[in-house]
Amino acid sequence: KYIQWISNYDYLYLKLSYFILYLKINKYLSFDFDRLTIYSLLNFFFINEIYFNISLGAKKMVVQRTLSIIKPDATRRNLTGAINQKLENAGLRIIAQKRIKLSKEQAGIFYLVHKERPFYDELCSFMASEPIVVQVLEGEDAISSNRKVMGATNPVEADDGTIRKEFALSIGENSVHGSDGETTAAFEISYFFSGLEMV
Numbered sequence: 001k002y003i004q005w006i007s008n009y010d011y012l013y014l015k016l017s018y019f020i021l022y023l024k025i026n027k028y029l030s031f032d033f034d035r036l037t038i039y040s041l042l043n044f045f046f047i048n049e050i051y052f053n054i055s056l057g058a059k060k061m062v063v064q065r066t067l068s069i070i071k072p073d074a075t076r077r078n079l080t081g082a083i084n085q086k087l088e089n090a091g092l093r094i095i096a097q098k099r100i101k102l103s104k105e106q107a108g109i110f111y112l113v114h115k116e117r118p119f120y121d122e123l124c125s126f127m128a129s130e131p132i133v134v135q136v137l138e139g140e141d142a143i144s145s146n147r148k149v150m151g152a153t154n155p156v157e158a159d160d161g162t163i164r165k166e167f168a169l170s171i172g173e174n175s176v177h178g179s180d181g182e183t184t185a186a187f188e189i190s191y192f193f194s195g196l197e198m199v
């Protein structure tokens with residue numbers, strides 16, 4: 001995102017410099033602009049772009065990170081590679097990944113938001129039953145692109161081509177987990193990974 005901004009910034013700096021040069025050559029301007037003044041002018045446009053959402057023609061990229069889990073039903077059937085292929089085909093980059101086995105308590109904390117749901121106990125036992133693969137995915141709108149390639153919670157309702165449509169066994173044993181928003185993504189990533197592990 002910032003790289004995109006910086007290159008736009010340089011591009012606009014160049015444009016504005018040429019424009020000022022043009023004004024000077026044609027005697028519309030008698031005084032010179034220094035670099036700082038030109039940057040101040042640019043800052044003004046960028047602040048407007050941020051606050052009033054005036055587009056300067058740059059495509060805004062929202063690079064996000066999201067937590068993904070390949071659940072026990074999938075690791076047991078050797079589907080890790082096939083699922084990763086689907087994630088990568090969806091434009092998601094696996095920037096961290098490890099195979100671990102959760103205790104029921106650890107699964108319980110991870111799924112604390114569901115503690116009032118009737119399937120909470122069953123879900124925690126399932127997640128702790130066999131190894132899982134936890135991973136951090138990065139990409140443009142990673143949270144929603146991952147949810148899209150995962151498919152609906154219930155595989156019967158999942159769209160064709162999605163991971164759950166192809167691999168899930170049931171609404172409970174549905175092969176993958178994916179964060180459902182920015183706040184949950186931040187919590188879930190930090191639950192399994194340190195910053196140094198994401199590259």
Ligand code: ADP
Pocket residue numbers: 114119122123152153171172173174176177178180
């Ligand atoms: P999602 O994983 O699509 O975000 P939820 O957050 O609603 O779905 O539920 C978390 C997980 O709990 C599901 O992925 C699934 O493994 C399990 N689950 C959800 N609904 C049920 C259900 N009715 N019966 C058994 N397990 C369920």
Ligand code: MG
Pocket residue numbers: 178180
């Ligand atoms: Mg969920």
